[in-house]
Amino acid sequence: MKTIKLFALLFTVVLSVITYSCAEDDIAAPVITYPDEGIIIELAPGEIYDFIFTIDAEGGYSSHTLTADGGIASEKSSTPPQEAVNFTISGEFTAGNVAGPGTITLSVTDQNGKSATKSIKVTITDR
Numbered sequence: 001m002k003t004i005k006l007f008a009l010l011f012t013v014v015l016s017v018i019t020y021s022c023a024e025d026d027i028a029a030p031v032i033t034y035p036d037e038g039i040i041i042e043l044a045p046g047e048i049y050d051f052i053f054t055i056d057a058e059g060g061y062s063s064h065t066l067t068a069d070g071g072i073a074s075e076k077s078s079t080p081p082q083e084a085v086n087f088t089i090s091g092e093f094t095a096g097n098v099a100g101p102g103t104i105t106l107s108v109t110d111q112n113g114k115s116a117t118k119s120i121k122v123t124i125t126d127r
Contacts, residue, residue: 027058027059027110027112027114028058028059028114029059029110029114029115029116030055030056030057030058030059030108030109030110030114030115030116031055031056031057031116032053032054032055032106032108032116032117032118033053033054033118034051034052034053034054034118034120035052036051036120040121040122040123041120041121041122041123042122042123042125043071043093043095043102043122043123043124043125044095044124044125045095045096045097045098045099045124045126046094046095046097047094047095048092048093048094048095049092049093049095049104049122050090050091050092051090051091051092051093051104051120052088052089052090053088053089053090053106053118054086054087054088055080055086055087055088055089055108056085056086057084057085057086057087057108057110058085058110059110059111059112059114060082060083060084060085060110060111060112061080061081061082061083061084061085061087061108061110061111062082062109062110062111062113063108063109064079064080064089064106064107064108064109065106065107066089066091066104066105066106067104067105067107068093068102068103068104068105069101069102069103069105070095070096070098070100070101070102070103070122070124071093071094071095071096071102071122071124072093072094072096073091073092073093073104074091074092074093074094075089075090075091076090076091076092077089077090077091082111083111089106089108091104093120093122095122095124096124098124099124099125099126100123100124101121101122101123101124102121102122102123102124103119103120103121103122104119104120104122105117105118105119105120106118106119
């Protein structure tokens with residue numbers, strides 16, 4: 001009888017571990033979108049572009065980085081609370097003085113270590 005109880009307990013523990021492990025795998029990586037998706041933003045040198053990213057992080061917010069090429073990106077929004085699922089990150093991009101391509105790039109990581117990256121493409125023109 002002890003053997004059956006021990007086997008049942010062991011089976012329950014193993015099944016719980018497997019179920020928990022599989023549940024984390026089902027959580028999707030964060031999804032990042034922005035209103036002007038697919039459009040290349042044209043800016044004159046020094047011109048400012050306000051942007052906003054919308055994030056759905058099923059695994060809960062952990063961290064993010066905002067970078068820029070061809071100019072300077074400044075974040076306006078406050079850091080989302082840890083484990084937030086839906087949130088926005090906004091800021092402004094100031095175009096540099098050299099004509100050519102640029103990007104505003106956001107990377108987001110969730111509580112499960114899954115991450116996503118999205119870039120807004122800009123072109124700095126000689127207006």
